[in-house]
Amino acid sequence: MAQETRLEYQSLPAVAPSYLRAATTLSGGLSQGETIPDIVAEIADLEVRAEELAKYRKVCGFRHSPYLPVTYPHVLAFPIHMAVMTHKQFPLKLLGLIHIRNEITQYRNIEVAEKLHLQVSVGGHEEVAKGVEFGLVTRVRDRAGDLIWEATATMLSRQKTSVSDSHSKPRKKPEEGLPFEPSDEASWDVPADIGRRYASAAGDYNPIHLSPWSAKLFGFPRAIATGMWTKARAAAELEPHLKQSAYTLSVGFKKPVFLPSTARFAYNTGDNGADFALTNDKGDILHLLGDVRYV
Known part of the structure; x- marks a missing residue:
């Protein structure tokens, strides 16, 4: 060992x-x-x-x-x-x-x-x-x-592996509906400089988040928002609605949020926690899907 x-x-x-x-x-x-x-x-x-x-x-x-x-x-x-x-x-x-x-x-x-x-x-x-x-x-x-x-x-x-994706489940498209029924939503203005501002606050200077020019070096047409910024922004949105301080906050990062953009944050809170999703303003591109469960 x-x-x-x-x-x-x-x-x-x-x-x-x-x-x-x-x-x-x-x-x-x-x-x-x-x-x-x-x-x-x-x-x-x-x-x-x-x-x-x-x-x-x-x-x-x-x-x-x-x-x-x-x-x-x-x-x-x-x-x-x-x-x-x-x-x-x-x-x-x-x-x-x-x-x-x-x-x-x-x-x-x-x-x-x-x-x-x-x-x-x-x-x-x-x-x-x-x-x-x-x-x-x-x-x-x-x-x-x-x-x-x-x-x-x-x-x-x-990297190449021996695992085949032939048995993977087909992904549900956003236009087919979210896996929960939203009760509230908010519109987010995601500015072009949010990657640089988040980097200044959190120390995460990944070039794909900083500018269009540095993002293009890694194959992106424009800079994209940092995933942990979208999670933190979602947590801040949900915080006033949560009933307990002990909980698990889980997210799956889906399609990137290109900068600048307008995004739609949809959520539903209840006795067990909350479900939430971040999509583009039209609702046909899923950026983030997550939930809160009390522990």
């Missing part, structure tokens, strides 16, 4: 070196019989910076509160995510990875003033028709050691 690689930080690692390693890594993939080794990174007694939190709240639409937005621990852990996925033991190329699903469970509200212990881990993979999927897992504990927040970001690395 391969030995686990452990990384321990006294302060958050700089993101710039990770971007440099990502930009200069020209190849990556899993060979036959190879998998992603176990890599675990940790940081203790992490404190939230008020000015950075305020910027994040503003760009994502969260109200001021004594508690962290449900998606904010993802931002706190982002420098460690980058360090793990550009580590020399990590076999996949970071640029080109696709974030396809994201699930967050918040076990209680997290106070802004709390000191937090963050752990990020990867290890193993699953072959699918389009490539290999793996989970980037983040866990947050309080000073007593209790687990208060955890998330799994499911990532796809495109």
